[in-house]
Amino acid sequence: MGKYTIGxxxxxxxxxxxxxxxxxxxxxxxxxxxxxxxxxxEALPSGRKLGVDWALQHPQDYLDVLYxxxxxxxxxxxxxxxxxxxxxxxxxxxxxxxVKKDGTPLCFLPEYQDEPNAYVKLWKHxxxxxxxxxxxxxxxxxxxxxxxxxxxxxxxxxxxxxIWQILDESxxxxxxxxRFIEAADWIVWQLTGVETRNSCTAxxxxxxxxxxxxxxxxxxxxxxxxxxxVVQEKLGTEILPLGSRAxxxxxxxxxxxxxxxxxxxxxxxxxxxxxxxxxxxCGAGKVLAIMGTSTCHMLLSExxxxxxxxxxxxxxxxxxxxxxxxxxxxxxxxxxxxxxKNCVPESYVEQAQKEGLDIQVYLQKLAGKQKAGESGLLxxxxxxxxxxxxxxxxxxxxxxxxxxxxxxEEMYRALVEATAFGTRTIIENFEKNGVPVDEFxxxxxxxxxxxxxxxIYADIIRKPIRISGSKQGSAxxxxxxxxxxxxxxxxxxxxxFEAAEKMGKLKDVVYMPNEDETKTYDLLYxxxxxxxxxxxxxxxxxxxxxxxxxxxxxx
Ligand SMILES: Nc1ncnc2c1ncn2[C@@H]1O[C@H](COP(=O)(O)OP(=O)(O)O)[C@@H](O)[C@H]1O
Ligand SMILES: O=C(CO)[C@@H](O)[C@@H](O)COP(=O)(O)O
Numbered sequence: 326m327g328k329y330t331i332g333x334x335x336x337x338x339x340x341x342x343x344x345x346x347x348x349x350x351x352x353x354x355x356x357x358x359x360x361x362x363x364x365x366x367e368a369l370p371s372g373r374k375l376g377v378d379w380a381l382q383h384p385q386d387y388l389d390v391l392y393x394x395x396x397x398x399x400x401x402x403x404x405x406x407x408x409x410x411x412x413x414x415x416x417x418x419x420x421x422x423x424v425k426k427d428g429t430p431l432c433f434l435p436e437y438q439d440e441p442n443a444y445v446k447l448w449k450h451x452x453x454x455x456x457x458x459x460x461x462x463x464x465x466x467x468x469x470x471x472x473x474x475x476x477x478x479x480x481x482x483x484x485x486x487x488i489w490q491i492l493d494e495s496x497x498x499x500x501x502x503x504r505f506i507e508a509a510d511w512i513v514w515q516l517t518g519v520e521t522r523n524s525c526t527a528x529x530x531x532x533x534x535x536x537x538x539x540x541x542x543x544x545x546x547x548x549x550x551x552x553x554x555v556v557q558e559k560l561g562t563e564i565l566p567l568g569s570r571a572x573x574x575x576x577x578x579x580x581x582x583x584x585x586x587x588x589x590x591x592x593x594x595x596x597x598x599x600x601x602x603x604x605x606x607c608g609a610g611k612v613l614a615i616m617g618t619s620t621c622h623m624l625l626s627e628x629x630x631x632x633x634x635x636x637x638x639x640x641x642x643x644x645x646x647x648x649x650x651x652x653x654x655x656x657x658x659x660x661x662x663x664x665x666k667n668c669v670p671e672s673y674v675e676q677a678q679k680e681g682l683d684i685q686v687y688l689q690k691l692a693g694k695q696k697a698g699e700s701g702l703l704x705x706x707x708x709x710x711x712x713x714x715x716x717x718x719x720x721x722x723x724x725x726x727x728x729x730x731x732x733x734e735e736m737y738r739a740l741v742e743a744t745a746f747g748t749r750t751i752i753e754n755f756e757k758n759g760v761p762v763d764e765f766x767x768x769x770x771x772x773x774x775x776x777x778x779x780x781i782y783a784d785i786i787r788k789p790i791r792i793s794g795s796k797q798g799s800a801x802x803x804x805x806x807x808x809x810x811x812x813x814x815x816x817x818x819x820x821x822f823e824a825a826e827k828m829g830k831l832k833d834v835v836y837m838p839n840e841d842e843t844k845t846y847d848l849l850y851x852x853x854x855x856x857x858x859x860x861x862x863x864x865x866x867x868x869x870x871x872x873x874x875x876x877x878x879x880x
Pocket of ligand 1: 336337617659660661683769771775
């Protein structure tokens with residue numbers, strides 16, 4: 326009898342579950358559940374308005390993902406629940422929420438339903454930038470050694486900026502929370518009844534180190550005396566390595582989902598990091614870009630090397646025995662979604678409908694007829710700030726070269742190209758700083774859906790691109806970790822490397838750089854870098870001034 330595991334990938338807008346065969350990673354069934362509250366960036370369900378750069382979520386949506394998708398993959402596959410040996414989950418990060426001792430989210434309690442700081446702060450919540458700035462300045466002043474592991478600058482997306490914002494703006498919420506926990510760990514807690522913390526989110530998002538632990542309490546006290554004991558009071562210090570078994574499924578969740586109580590559940594993982602074994606990467610020098618709403622760039626190395634402007638590197642943070650490096654772009658597919666929503670004329674939408682095409686596919690069809698440089702446009706891909714290598718959420722997007730002849734498909738293509746230039750900047754930054762990049766892999770919704778974009782990326786980064794063999798690379802990765810948590814005695818695996826070898830998947834297709842296009846793109850990339858440095862470095866404050874004036878209107 327075959328054995329199966331279920332992987333659940335909690336993305337920005339939906340949760341996706343896959344049920345896969347442990348023997349070969351074959352996807353037997355899949356299911357998606359869109360979060361009913363999506364991303365709350367303008368108002369709470371009560372109608373209360375949110376400020377600039379807020380991005381919240383509702384934890385009930387995460388539970389509903391379990392109740393919808395698990396029964397559906399069981400039904401669709403016809404698999405016997407007894408044969409599901411493990412469950413793995415991955416989540417966006419740093420996506421964090423304040424909860425009570427028993428795991429109840431504060432926003433479930435009537436007294437906090439109208440309090441923005443009681444909700445989940447989604448990874449792209451950028452409203453704590455002032456805190457991130459102080460975190461960085463204080464660390465620099467005190468000569469904190471850990472700062473170099475995080476590229477020299479902590480992002481406002483990471484945990485301590487977010488918890489400090491709560492303390493500062495809503496001290497009563499800070500006092501009422503017993504724990505501030507990554508959604509990845511919270512959902513595992515709901516599944517197993519056991520509170521665990523995973524080494525991936527702790528390492529990348531909460532400054533934790535395998536040997537050194539968290540930064541010293543004197544550092545937190547220097548930020549704000551009320552934060553001195555933040556780690557002991559709100560986080561918890563017992564951190565489990567990736568692939569460990571967090572616990573067994575509780576009878577209540579088993580009943581609601583159709584699984585068997587006690588089924589092994591892996592400790593939480595991050596949507597980007599979890600995907601690495603899903604494309605069979607088991608060694609150094611291969612960048613995996615997980616391309617969706619945002620893009621994360623994951624890279625293994627045997628060497629420990631400080632690289633400025635990256636999100637960070639963590640020992641064993643992706644796979645055991647390697648330093649796992651992460652860099653990223655906080656906005657990739659989000660550019661295209663924004664463009665489609667705000668800038669595409671009705672006539673285009675109607676024509677796409679007539680042709681039975683998704684509007685992005687239609688725009689790509691038109692833009693695909695053009696050559697590199699033909700539109701005369703060049704954009705900066707900073708519609709949601711810049712995560713790497715500038716680490717500044719106050720930077721904003723721009724497009725240069727528009728005329729009365731400029732067409733929507735040209736603007737769309739310029740945005741695609743800008744994201745690829747951003748990726749090239751990240752690759753070159755790794756290479757320049759002593760972490761070699763030999764190969765490039767892509768996974769995520771964009772790699773799956775858009776040959777047009779993959780070709781542009783190959784032309785711009787000048788490297789062949791290999792594509793994940795699974796439509797749901799992260800969910801497959803979670804299922805692989807689920808198989809490791811189950812262990813070989815239950816029909817899973819004892820090593821993540823063996824599991825990746827057996828269950829990981831790559832497509833046969835490889836996108837090769839086209840020499841004619843690469844030559845033009847080299848010219849455009851030089852101009853991109855000029856704009857990038859002009860607006861992003863060297864004391865030019867245009868974008869920051871505009872943002873400051875905008876914030877003054879917040880009232
Ligand atoms: N045909 C397409 N080509 C390129 N991008 C697309 C296409 N359809 C949707 N997208 C983009 O994919 C992004 C979502 O990616 P996905 O990987 O599914 O989700 P997530 O990143 O939240 O896990 C959206 O931002 C959207 O703009
Ligand atoms: O930052 C990370 C991982 O470190 C991601 O979770 C975050 O960029 C969100 O990813 P998605 O774009 O939703 O796939």
